[in-house]
Amino acid sequence: MAISSLGYVRIAMRDPQQWADVGQNILGFQSVTAEDGSVRLRLDEAPFRYLIEQSDSEGFVATGWECSAETFAEIKDRLTESGAPLEEGTEVACAARAVQAYISTKDPSGNLVEIYHGRDAGDEFTSPLGLNYIAGALGLGHAVLPAPDHAATSEFYREILGLGLSDILTLPAPMEGVPEMCIHFYHAGNPRHHSLALFNGPAPSGVVHLMTEMTSVDDVGACLDRVNEAGIPITASLGRHVNDGMVSFYFLAPGGIPMEVGFDGLQFDWTDFEPTNSTVGDHWGHAYNFPE
Ligand SMILES: [Fe+2]
Numbered sequence: 001m002a003i004s005s006l007g008y009v010r011i012a013m014r015d016p017q018q019w020a021d022v023g024q025n026i027l028g029f030q031s032v033t034a035e036d037g038s039v040r041l042r043l044d045e046a047p048f049r050y051l052i053e054q055s056d057s058e059g060f061v062a063t064g065w066e067c068s069a070e071t072f073a074e075i076k077d078r079l080t081e082s083g084a085p086l087e088e089g090t091e092v093a094c095a096a097r098a099v100q101a102y103i104s105t106k107d108p109s110g111n112l113v114e115i116y117h118g119r120d121a122g123d124e125f126t127s128p129l130g131l132n133y134i135a136g137a138l139g140l141g142h143a144v145l146p147a148p149d150h151a152a153t154s155e156f157y158r159e160i161l162g163l164g165l166s167d168i169l170t171l172p173a174p175m176e177g178v179p180e181m182c183i184h185f186y187h188a189g190n191p192r193h194h195s196l197a198l199f200n201g202p203a204p205s206g207v208v209h210l211m212t213e214m215t216s217v218d219d220v221g222a223c224l225d226r227v228n229e230a231g232i233p234i235t236a237s238l239g240r241h242v243n244d245g246m247v248s249f250y251f252l253a254p255g256g257i258p259m260e261v262g263f264d265g266l267q268f269d270w271t272d273f274e275p276t277n278s279t280v281g282d283h284w285g286h287a288y289n290f291p292e
Pocket of ligand 1: 142144209211260
């Protein structure tokens with residue numbers, strides 16, 4: 001058995017409210033501030049999908065992966081056998097994540113990974129902007145992680161977490177003296193084309209991007225208007241990806257976290273699926289523009 005979905009992400013901020021403002025006013029997430037100053041951002045019935053923690057440094061902290069108690073035990077065994085670092089979540093840390101139990105480890109590229117089971121639904125979800133998201137059993141969306149140690153990191157998610165390969169995208173080197181770009185896309189035990197992608201290079205904030213999926217192209221367009229009105233940098237124009245069919249744009253959220261806001265992502269029955277190889281990233285659009 002495999003991981004069922006990407007359940008949460010953790011982000012560190014000197015001022016968590018800065019992220020909360022973007023989460024609420026730009027993305028339409030429901031924001032709940034805890035006593036310790038951390039912020040839980042919700043986009044469905046889950047207790048939270050984004051945990052914004054108060055810290056001296058800023059950036060991406062961890063992905064949190066949901067699975068059954070049975071799969072949890074199997075993953076723990078495989079981690080122990082592999083000799084990977086392994087820590088059990090304390091009672092306090094489990095409560096902060098609203099889970100029964102979790103373990104944390106690091107993938108071969110150094111990304112912090114948490115695996116949990118037993119997460120209760122939270123209160124009823126209400127978006128301050130009246131929005132809905134493609135989430136629930138499909139998880140929060142997807143995360144693209146830096147994986148300079150590409151082969152070993154890819155093997156880790158495939159063999160230890162049991163994620164399934166969806167697509168390998170290879171793109172020519174963006175400039176001379178730089179290797180070609182290669183991204184491995186992985187699905188969990190749900191129909192979303194990918195819950196994780198691994199990029200064969202570094203990412204300054206600790207994450208290449210996070211994706212949240214809305215329920216109409218108009219919701220994506222209205223979000224693009226809010227980003228422009230707020231003067232927030234757009235890091236990729238509107239476009240449609242080839243492999244997951246997502247119509248999306250990207251902006252730079254606080255902490256240097258690039259966010260993809262999309263609609264129309266493809267969903268699959270994985271029973272007889274054969275992984276694909278792509279050499280083109282987009283049908284149209286997605287002109288990239290990273291601020292210096
Ligand atoms: Fe993406």
